[in-house]
Amino acid sequence: MTASNAHxxxxxxxxxxxxxxxxxYRLVGADVDSQELWIAALLGDSGSGAVGGHPFGWAVVAGDKARHTDLxxxxxxxxxxxxxxAxxxxxxxxxxxxxxxAERLLKQFNPTMTISEAKSKAAKMFATTxxxxxxxxxxxxxxxxMDEDLDNQAVEMTSYQAMRLAKLSGKTLEEMFERPRWVGGTESDMFNKLEEIADCExxxxAFLCGALSRALAAGRGRWTNTRLNWAVQSAAADFLHLMLASMAHLAPRARFCLSFHxxxxxxxxxxxxxxxxxxLQITNLLTRAFCSQRVGINDLPLSVAFFSSVEVDQVLRKESTLSCTTPSNPHGLEKGYGIPNGESLNIFDVLEKCHANKSL
Incomplete structure (x- = not known):
């Protein structure tokens, strides 16, 4: 089931x-819209207590791919x-x-780009984000x-300045400075929150309080990237578990078939x-509301409350209207196998279908 989508x-x-x-029978399912981006943005917004409380969170919630305003x-x-x-x-x-x-990625995407151009683009990207x-x-x-007149002000330094001062003082960074933080970027609040979760004892x-493996929890200061990845990916696993529990109650006739990513x-x-x-639509609403409440945000915008589409289909494919035409399947599903398009239903479509079927 980890096979790629049809190209x-x-x-x-x-x-x-x-x-x-x-x-x-029919296969009914959905792809959680921008799941990991939304989770990361939600964690960043938790510091302000409001949805879209920082630029990254606002771009995720208010962005629209059709209008080219998504992240x-x-x-x-x-x-x-x-x-x-991107x-x-x-x-x-x-x-x-x-x-x-990021420099290597940019060079890979555009082999004609010089090393200096890749360095400049990557530096600009990280400075703004x-x-x-x-x-x-x-x-x-x-x-x-410091001067006496700065006694009541926080003294902030760059990494280089802090390391120089600590070395001259014969102390470590941890001894002389508070935990470092990111400032001035559209995603600074989000990274500060992820690092706070990843670096705590x-x-x-954030949602179901799942613990990090003791193999990675031991030795603070190590496995930094793995811990950051875990903070989002394991929160996404919590999201899936909440969905499964909700569906078990809301749709007892539905048989859980599979999940991937x-x-x-x-x-x-x-x-x-x-x-x-x-x-499924109600499950998405309840799950996102639960996750938001767990981080102290008692609000859920309509733009993320429901799935953009639930796929009702006869076969397993990314979208129910894809013909899945490939070199090894040149006629597609409808001509080659007699399988018609399925249905992609947003919340309003689902309500209309259920209203038409009085038995529901």
Missing amino acids: RERVGSELRAMVQAPHG HSLTAAAHKLRRDH KVVNYARIYGAGQNF KGRRVYTLKRQYMEGF SPRT DEVRYLVPEEYKYETALA
């Missing part, structure tokens, strides 16, 4: 669409990249990849280093397909 030029990429529901489109426009390339760079950065990795890292001097060490997920699929008798689609 017109990729042999065998129609494999997933060969999985068919038995006669009289990936904004990154692509700002740094003159293709949207699919998407790769965005996820790499969120999961802890550094500026050097992640921001700059600052160290705040602890109060007990301010005397003797007993890291746990941020997608779930249920196998249901055809007469219950719209009932299951409605249960």
